[in-house]
Amino acid sequence: MTGRHTVEQTELAVLAKLGQVPLLRAQMAAVANIHRAAAAVRQHLENSVLRGAQLSWTSFVVLWVLWIWGEMETRYIAEEAGISKGTLTGVARTLESRGLVERSDHPSDGRMVLLRLSPAGEELMAELFPRFNQEEAFVSGALSDEECEQLAGMLRRIVGTLERDGEARRAELAEAAPPPPRPGGRRRREG
Structure with a gap:
């Protein structure tokens, strides 16, 4: 757990807060759980195998x-x-x-x-790295080898979408609503 609340508690609180807002809930849950899982895995690895190596x-x-x-x-x-x-x-x-x-x-x-x-x-x-990999096995231990492969494949597709289409999407969004100047008055470079 990366915070005070479990994944289930967080999802229920989001539903209570945003229940009437028209959202793509499955996509919201997927992205929120990607973030939460990544943070939890990172925290575990930093506090276990990487801590011993002072990394x-x-x-x-x-x-x-x-x-x-x-x-x-x-x-x-x-x-x-x-x-x-x-x-x-x-x-x-x-x-x-x-x-x-x-x-x-x-x-x-x-x-x-x-x-x-x-x-x-x-x-x-x-x-x-062999110790790091043992912790990768620990954090994914609730999944079978087949489920790990499926998860990896789904995550590759998400990354692939961003690699292929992310830059164009960000440009499209910036064109619709240009970002404000950066703090300190610096502006983003064009192109």
């Missing part, structure tokens, strides 16, 4: 991206990890100070930075 979720994801894909430009690491380049800068500095990642200049563009796992980072991931 935040974001640090682990950055290490995972580098472990799987190898050396990459920072902009692509941030994209793969689902974080901003600014967040990656802080995470990379921390991981570098711990000797888990190494940075180098891009061979053809001095403005770009490459990151890779250090030998210590490779060793950590090889030792850590």
